[in-house]
Amino acid sequence: MIMMVLIYSDTEKGALELLSKGRELADAAGRKVSVVITGPDAGSRAKRFIEHGADRVILAAPSLEGFKAEEIADVLEGIVKDEKEDVILISSTKNGKELAPRLAAMLDAGCVTDATSIDIDSGRLRVERTVYSGNAVAKEEFASTPAVITVPGKAFDPLPPDPSRTGEVIEAAVQPGGHGSRIIEVKKMVSEGVNVEDAEIIVSCGRGFKSSDDLKMLEELADTLNGVTLGCSRPIAADLKWLSDDHWIGLSGHKVKPKLYVACGISGQIQHVAGMRDSGIIVAINKDPDAPIFNSADYGIVGDLYQVIPKLVEALKARK
Numbered sequence: 001m002i003m004m005v006l007i008y009s010d011t012e013k014g015a016l017e018l019l020s021k022g023r024e025l026a027d028a029a030g031r032k033v034s035v036v037i038t039g040p041d042a043g044s045r046a047k048r049f050i051e052h053g054a055d056r057v058i059l060a061a062p063s064l065e066g067f068k069a070e071e072i073a074d075v076l077e078g079i080v081k082d083e084k085e086d087v088i089l090i091s092s093t094k095n096g097k098e099l100a101p102r103l104a105a106m107l108d109a110g111c112v113t114d115a116t117s118i119d120i121d122s123g124r125l126r127v128e129r130t131v132y133s134g135n136a137v138a139k140e141e142f143a144s145t146p147a148v149i150t151v152p153g154k155a156f157d158p159l160p161p162d163p164s165r166t167g168e169v170i171e172a173a174v175q176p177g178g179h180g181s182r183i184i185e186v187k188k189m190v191s192e193g194v195n196v197e198d199a200e201i202i203v204s205c206g207r208g209f210k211s212s213d214d215l216k217m218l219e220e221l222a223d224t225l226n227g228v229t230l231g232c233s234r235p236i237a238a239d240l241k242w243l244s245d246d247h248w249i250g251l252s253g254h255k256v257k258p259k260l261y262v263a264c265g266i267s268g269q270i271q272h273v274a275g276m277r278d279s280g281i282i283v284a285i286n287k288d289p290d291a292p293i294f295n296s297a298d299y300g301i302v303g304d305l306y307q308v309i310p311k312l313v314e315a316l317k318a319r320k
């Protein structure tokens, strides 16, 4: 299989993560990896992608501002056909998930969403994705190219920048066609500014807490650990509304990958674990020794969080 890799993400961070996997696939086949960037300031951002592993940066549709899936799909379809790209990697953001199946249909290509592993095995492109709320891993193989694949955030780490890398910057002539939809208004999501997805340490609460006032205890633990972000299970954000959705971790919340994740009074149902299983070290505090969270934990403390957390805070303060 010839392996020309094309990358598109609606966020720079996403594109850099895809680039490291794209680089690996292209290197294995001795081929090139290209990144498509659109919009008026695309040229000024090109160097960063080359430093992170791109052979080529394709600047397209400078008149495009904002994101409209049908327009970006037109642009990518033109580039894939002109440049004979085989593998198209797209970030699994909300925009990316709207774009990928649309593009695959236009190219008459196969499409796999949320791939967590992508490899070439005996010349075949194979991907893995978690299914059934993370209870099983589906292994899938593309029977043809082009292949369209979306990848969730943090599945791959960006390559370290290499300022000495060189690459091509080219302009693509493709333009989006006319479409019936119009963006009437863009509203910023109301947010507390909490970013669990980039947090290095998260202490997280679940229904083991009896009242919202008791979260002060968790905040104290967070303060002792310096600059920690608070996370929570779904019931705390969605049902009890003790914390905003910004803190909600899991299948339907945020997917996180901190160095340390401390789960307090969280049972560890698969939908929660799906959002935090990639954390570096997982510590669980739960009074039920059979709680499923202990299956995912590196360190488990069986006990009442109302006794364990104050002791932990005391011990951490003493160490300082």
Ligand SMILES: Cc1cc2nc3c(=O)[nH]c(=O)nc-3n(C[C@H](O)[C@H](O)[C@H](O)COP(=O)(O)OP(=O)(O)OC[C@H]3O[C@@H](n4cnc5c(N)ncnc54)[C@H](O)[C@@H]3O)c2cc1C
Pocket (backbone or CB within 6 Å): 205, 206, 207, 208, 209, 232, 233, 234, 235, 236, 248, 249, 250, 251, 252, 253, 254, 264, 265, 266, 267, 268, 269, 270, 271, 272, 275, 285, 286, 287, 288, 291, 303, 304, 305, 306
């Ligand atoms: C489609 C779908 C999507 C979902 N998405 C998500 C998601 O994104 N994120 C998510 O979190 N959930 C999600 N859920 C819900 C999920 O299935 C669980 O219901 C939820 O995670 C349970 O939250 P919890 O662990 O806080 O509460 P519980 O399951 O009630 O667990 C509370 C835990 O606290 C322990 N406990 C109680 N008192 C104490 C104490 N004093 N000291 C120590 N431990 C104590 C208990 O032993 C228990 O294990 C989803 C469900 C569905 C169906």
